[in-house]
Amino acid sequence: MDSQPSGNDSELLFIETEEVYFSIKGNKETIGCGESKSLTIMVEGKEFVEDINKCLYFKEYTNYELVIERKNKTTIEFYHENPNIRNKVTPTGRGGNIISGIINFRGDIGYSDLYVMVNGNTHMKIIIEVLPSKIDYKEDYKAILKDVNEEIYNLAYGFLSRTYLSTEINNKKSNSYTEFYSILNYVYENLMKSITIVLSKPHHELIKDSRVCKYQSLKNTSMDTIKWLEKRPHLLKNVDGIYLPTEALQVTKKVTLDTKENRFLKFILIKIIEKIDSFIRTYCATPWKKDDHIINKLSTMKKAINTKLKTSFLKDVESDYRNTSISLVFNMASGYREIYKYYLMLQKGLSINSNIFSLSMKELSLLYEYWCFIKINSLLRKRYKLISSDFITVNRDGIFVSLKKGVTSTLVYENTKTKETFKVCYNSIKSSKADSRNVGSKTITQKPDNLLAINKIGSDKAYEFVFDAKYKIETSKEYQKNYGGIGPKEEDINTMHRYRDAIVYKNNKTQVYDNCIFGAFVLFPYKAEQEYKNHDFYKSIEEVNIGGIPFLPSTTVLMEEFLDKLINESSYSTFERSLESLGRDNYIKDEYFKDRTVLVGALRNKEQFEINLKGKFYHTKCSNINLAEHNIKFVALAQSKKQFVGYAGINYYGKIVDIKVVKRNKIKEIPNDSEEDYYIFKIEEWKQLNRKIEVKGYQVLKVIYTTEFLLNNAGVVTELCIKSKEEYRLWQELKRISSFTETEIDGNINKNSSIEGFSIEGMKIRIKDDKISVEHNGSSYDFSREEFNRKPRGVMQKIFNIKMCVSN
Numbered sequence: 169m170d171s172q173p174s175g176n177d178s179e180l181l182f183i184e185t186e187e188v189y190f191s192i193k194g195n196k197e198t199i200g201c202g203e204s205k206s207l208t209i210m211v212e213g214k215e216f217v218e219d220i221n222k223c224l225y226f227k228e229y230t231n232y233e234l235v236i237e238r239k240n241k242t243t244i245e246f247y248h249e250n251p252n253i254r255n256k257v258t259p260t261g262r263g264g265n266i267i268s269g270i271i272n273f274r275g276d277i278g279y280s281d282l283y284v285m286v287n288g289n290t291h292m293k294i295i296i297e298v299l300p301s302k303i304d305y306k307e308d309y310k311a312i313l314k315d316v317n318e319e320i321y322n323l324a325y326g327f328l329s330r331t332y333l334s335t336e337i338n339n340k341k342s343n344s345y346t347e348f349y350s351i352l353n354y355v356y357e358n359l360m361k362s363i364t365i366v367l368s369k370p371h372h373e374l375i376k377d378s379r380v381c382k383y384q385s386l387k388n389t390s391m392d393t394i395k396w397l398e399k400r401p402h403l404l405k406n407v408d409g410i411y412l413p414t415e416a417l418q419v420t421k422k423v424t425l426d427t428k429e430n431r432f433l434k435f436i437l438i439k440i441i442e443k444i445d446s447f448i449r450t451y452c453a454t455p456w457k458k459d460d461h462i463i464n465k466l467s468t469m470k471k472a473i474n475t476k477l478k479t480s481f482l483k484d485v486e487s488d489y490r491n492t493s494i495s496l497v498f499n500m501a502s503g504y505r506e507i508y509k510y511y512l513m514l515q516k517g518l519s520i521n522s523n524i525f526s527l528s529m530k531e532l533s534l535l536y537e538y539w540c541f542i543k544i545n546s547l548l549r550k551r552y553k554l555i556s557s558d559f560i561t562v563n564r565d566g567i568f569v570s571l572k573k574g575v576t577s578t579l580v581y582e583n584t585k586t587k588e589t590f591k592v593c594y595n596s597i598k599s600s601k602a603d604s605r606n607v608g609s610k611t612i613t614q615k616p617d618n619l620l621a622i623n624k625i626g627s628d629k630a631y632e633f634v635f636d637a638k639y640k641i642e643t644s645k646e647y648q649k650n651y652g653g654i655g656p657k658e659e660d661i662n663t664m665h666r667y668r669d670a671i672v673y674k675n676n677k678t679q680v681y682d683n684c685i686f687g688a689f690v691l692f693p694y695k696a697e698q699e700y701k702n703h704d705f706y707k708s709i710e711e712v713n714i715g716g717i718p719f720l721p722s723t724t725v726l727m728e729e730f731l732d733k734l735i736n737e738s739s740y741s742t743f744e745r746s747l748e749s750l751g752r753d754n755y756i757k758d759e760y761f762k763d764r765t766v767l768v769g770a771l772r773n774k775e776q777f778e779i780n781l782k783g784k785f786y787h788t789k790c791s792n793i794n795l796a797e798h799n800i801k802f803v804a805l806a807q808s809k810k811q812f813v814g815y816a817g818i819n820y821y822g823k824i825v826d827i828k829v830v831k832r833n834k835i836k837e838i839p840n841d842s843e844e845d846y847y848i849f850k851i852e853e854w855k856q857l858n859r860k861i862e863v864k865g866y867q868v869l870k871v872i873y874t875t876e877f878l879l880n881n882a883g884v885v886t887e888l889c890i891k892s893k894e895e896y897r898l899w900q901e902l903k904r905i906s907s908f909t910e911t912e913i914d915g916n917i918n919k920n921s922s923i924e925g926f927s928i929e930g931m932k933i934r935i936k937d938d939k940i941s942v943e944h945n946g947s948s949y950d951f952s953r954e955e956f957n958r959k960p961r962g963v964m965q966k967i968f969n970i971k972m973c974v975s976n
Contacts (some may be wrong), residue, residue, distance in 0.1 A: 311721030365503035624739030687713035
């Protein structure tokens with residue numbers, strides 16, 4: 169129930185006419201003056217002007233008392249298109265002289281029409297403007313509406329054009345009248361503009377007009393005339409040695425607008441008119457109460473389209489359209505292209521489960537929530553490939569937009585550089601009872617607005633981040649003093665902590681619950697991005713991965729940069745965003761690079777490769793290996809580029825079950841007369857690696873030593889020579905900055921080889937002693953190993969900035 173106005177309310181607007189007194193009461197602090205005229209008063213069709221505040225506007229979620237008193241013995245009524253407002257103003261007392269009530273526009277932003285009816289006729293119309301309190305109405309609010317509508321329209325037409333653009337026109341009633349009316353409301357103005365464009369510059373063709381006429385009437389001749397006479401020589405007569413025809417074919421060219429494209433255009437407009445007529449007939453035949461406003465609006469639309477047909481060149485165009493092929497005119501020509509889009513939408517139907525086309529009448533907080541999801545996807549589609557979406561689907565009944573509370577909508581993308589996939593989910597319900605993936609809350613169901621889940625190479629579990637839209641900001645002086653400026657509310661930041669702790673993942677192998685949310689962030693409506701960088705809740709993102717990000721149509725830079733960071737950083741950098749529990753083991757252990765228990769051996773030829781695989785053994789000179797220093801447990805086979813064209817790399821490895829020393833001539837599988845000592849490694853079973861280790865730049869000439877971790881995680885052969893966790897981390901990050909990153913080794917790769925450094929598009933990066941050095945064009949930049957171990961993402965960002973400066 170709406171609360172009553174406070175005692176501080178005063179009369180904001182008073183109007184007196186010959187029939188009524190009209191007044192609106194409210195708190196003066198809830199109104200203000202703008203530069204533009206935002207109050208229009210019409211009395212019986214004429215503008216009513218008195219000494220009143222012409223720039224009066226009203227605020228969202230505010231109560232106003234409306235009082236209307238009649239001056240004569242007439243019947244007075246109040247009308248507003250929103251029944252929740254209309255039904256609040258009712259008669260007061262028994263005399264019927266006054267009607268009054270408390271009205272609240274809630275989150276309905278924009279112009280609103282208030283009508284005073286006298287004896288059933290419109291006596292007065294007051295057009296007021298309701299403004300939002302947290303965002304700039306003239307810029308941001310309208311931009312939000314535009315973003316939502318255009319994004320939905322573009323996605324919808326994208327599906328339509330791929331599915332229906334080249335098919336036969338289908339005239340079946342494939343969408344409901346409600347859908348038709350919703351779409352027509354949305355596209356009508358643009359449809360009429362497109363029709364006007366076509367009428368000003370219509371498509372035309374040159375046609376030939378042929379007729380036989382007497383020679384003296386022949387005005388011009390052409391090749392068609394000559395060819396015609398060649399077939400009719402009897403029409404030629406010899407007059408003084410000159411052959412003259414008695415009659416001939418005259419061909420003239422003229423411009424015509426009666427083309428198949430214009431016939432189809434006329435067909436489209438006629439079908440829209442017929443659908444409007446059918447809608448009105450069906451609507452009027454229904455038993456429930458009719459809304460005259462809807463009927464009048466549709467009749468006006470029909471009349472306007474009909475006028476275009478009857479007062480333009482279209483009246484002379486044939487209306488019988490039977491050609492089912494669509495020419496390039498409807499794919500490319502201005503005006504025609506847009507009309508065809510709108511026709512497809514009207515013809516196939518667009519089921520708007522959340523009334524997306526009329527979002528201006530929704531709660532502003534919900535509109536902001538919708539917009540955040542749509543804008544996040546809009547930013548992602550600029551850089552990444554959209555693979556699939558259940559947000560918009562197409563079937564034989566039309567297009568369906570599924571974006572509403574309680575229904576999870578998901579869009580899946582691919583990072584074309586890394587081939588990693590990620591998805592954005594709206595209104596994802598995280599409940600252990602509802603989620604078959606064993607992801608959710610073991611206590612209370614969680615419903616974050618937007619969830620970004622990234623599948624990283626090297627991890628079998630997606631890294632998930634919450635972006636929760638909150639149409640709230642805190643502006644109090646105490647808050648600004650505590651946190652360094654205007655920002656998200658404290659309770660919303662606390663909600664982000666709850667999301668991260670409450671949403672968990674059950675590991676099916678260990679049956680242990682782990683956190684799967686690596687960060688949670690509030691999206692809130694605020695413009696000053698640069699100023700907000702000094703806010704504590706922005707700095708906290710880097711420190712604890714909880715915080716707030718300003719997000720509006722004019723404020724998307726920080727959000728766009730942050731999304732790119734999350735998507736393009738390696739799985740290790742993403743993992744480091746989570747807070748480690750006290751005493752938790754390092755996720756990359758130093759032992760992964762110390763225990764070099766894998767022998768990578770080169771192969772002489774394909775024959776040796778096949779014999780080694782079949783015989784389950786590998787042999788090499790004793791002088792190639794020092795078993796005293798290395799406790800070899802596995803052997804991997806290195807196939808060279810020269811001997812294995814198209815198959816070069818490391819594909820197979822096996823566990824050693826026995827080692828023998830024999831003379832070379834005792835290895836009967838591959839005969840040789842040498843008396844030199846050889847090791848024979850008996851293999852339990854040769855297995856294939858999950859992915860081949862590629863040969864790039866360097867290849868194994870004899871043997872090298874590496875670790876089990878590197879064997880299972882390396883992408884190129886040189887990675888097997890990495891000797892420390894820092895080298896491995898640096899290599900993983902550099903690969904993501906550029907696909908041209910290469911490892912550098914001093915000389916040929918052998919059992920004592922180690923990584924000298926990395927090169928990336930002209931930059932040289934080396935790890936030596938306690939420093940990481942970056943060199944380019946004679947300039948050198950140094951970072952300490954300690955800094956890299958403590959804040960690797962920060963160091964990588966600095967290296968990336970050096971690269972960008974170099975590129976520019």
